[in-house]
Amino acid sequence: MMVESASETIRSAPAGQNGVGSISGQADGGGGAGAAGAGGGGAGRDPAAGADSNGEMSPAELLHFQQQQVPVSVAMMSPQMLTPQQMQQILSPPQLQALLQQQQALMLQQLQEYYKKQQEQLHLQLLTQQQAGKQQPKEALGNKQLAFQQQLLQMQQLQQQHLLNLQRQGLVSLQPSQASGPLQTLPQAAVCPTDLPQLWKGEGAPGQPAEDSVKQEGLDLTGSATTATSFAAPPKVSPPLSHHTLPNGQPTVLTPRRDSSSHEETPGSHPLYGHGECKWPGCETLCEDLGQFIKHLNTEHALDDRSTAQCRVQMQVVQQLEIQLAKESERLQAMMAHLHMRPSEPKPFSQPVTVSAADSFPDGLVHPPTSAAAPVTPLRPPGLSSASLHSGGPARRRSSDKFCSPISSELAQNHEFYKNADVRPPFTYASLIRQAILETPDRQLTLNEIYNWFTRMFAYFRRNTATWKNAVRHNLSLHKCFVRVENVKGAVWTVDEREYQKRRPPKMTGSPTLVKNMISGLSYGALNASYQAALAESSFPLLNSPGMLNPGSASSLLPLSHDEVGAPVEPLPSNGSSSPPRLSPSQYSHQVQVKEEPAEAEEDRRPGPPLGPPNPSTAGPPEDRDLEEELPGEELS
DNA sequence: GACTTCGTAAACAGTC
């Protein structure tokens, strides 16, 4: 393209033109530059600009989108009508996420209806068999019941399979927040762990066919088969519940969460009782009130072979669903990650550590880049519009940089993403340069080190080096906040925080747009929090490690989490600023792939103790030293 | 519509 060629031919430009004076050169060269800029810019940026105005939803719109639930029909049809790539191009990751969630809700509803019907039929058969077999020996009856339970289980797994197929075709995935609720809590409510040994004693018949059937259906459950079959010690059981305390109607020992998608529970109701009927799997006996239900529960669902078998089946169902949920979540992460990748980039996620791993992100969460600027974006980097996904052009107005997301926390959260994905970070050059400088113990970097930081932190900046390096130099010179300091080893650049804050638009309260963005960002945060909480509650073991769900943890990973927006708009808790763990980039950027002068990058990683600038007297403005401590409460502008 | 911010291109000078 023109940009490339222009960059390449800079050096080969006729020197004669350079002889022109600055002013005339501007007129002449300015015209040329303008033409080149327009042409190059047009070639380079138009895709981005076009994408910006192409079906891109603003965060607020997306929020509205979700609140109104209006686009459900659109959301449901689009996966079938569009390829994932098309969807990804049209929809930003948060929109995709919203789409997925809506589709999941619908899927779950369908699945529940189907499941209900199947259970009805099977239970009918079961009852028929029970009546017919009353004269039969108890053992025979138990065997038949078990056979039915197995049939039920297989049916359920077929349903799961069906759902999964639908999910894959429709780009839908089970969400922990949804799937874990109704499905996972059931066994906890119904099964007493102390009964588990009895429940699973002599089992094997129910478990094996379940697995087999699943495998035959093509499900890849091999990785979790051990979990599925290790029922003797279920990975997750609720705290000891008294199975026989049910008669007193005490639901306190039971998990209060229920299948809220299909029933609206009234307070004080029993988890197994809803809409006037018993919710015991396959029962649905009508009960006028809770008392009658309790009676029914005690008589019909007492501890006997049938109830035990049903519990067993339900446990298997839950186990399978949990396993499947984990797998599908992982798959979703991989898909999302892939959709953010350039197809031509084979490398980034081919490594063992992928986005699905908890260590893919510094906070340990399996989340694609997130940001406050892209509000409902649990799965996408801030301001990472589709425009900036693949385009090499500039994504102007990096809103998250300005208003919502602290660059440090953003980078901390999405470090891996930016490092691997060829995605332009939604921050201005000035913000990035400043971040690079502030991440170092000395708060100073040479130009080349800044270059290295860019290439190390962002895959995007491993291309078009001439362009962005020029921009970096331009920004360094242009902004007064960047102070050049002569050092022993040459010139280093430091940040004058006061100047930096000064240049930022101080009015956060006045602009409705800013407020809107803020609200969007906050709502995103809430969503993200709930998403993480759901993940934590789910059977995602990787997410249950301590500190991973701390919303402030991400921001505390970097020294200046409160920097970008200034104190007034910092949505994150201030606890991170009290004693921010000072992590050097190398501490959270393992797997650093520095292709350009790696040795030099290492060379400047001076070990921990902040010895202060090598030349305190000359290394940077004196106010820099204390600025970080001043920042939380200060209003510099 | 004016102004501001940002990204990009480019010219140019100084230094190594």
Add this chain to the structure above:
DNA sequence: GGACTGTTTACGAAGT
């Protein structure tokens, strides 16, 4: 002389 660094100007796009 070439590469790198730093400064400056100009322009277009987008947001305020």
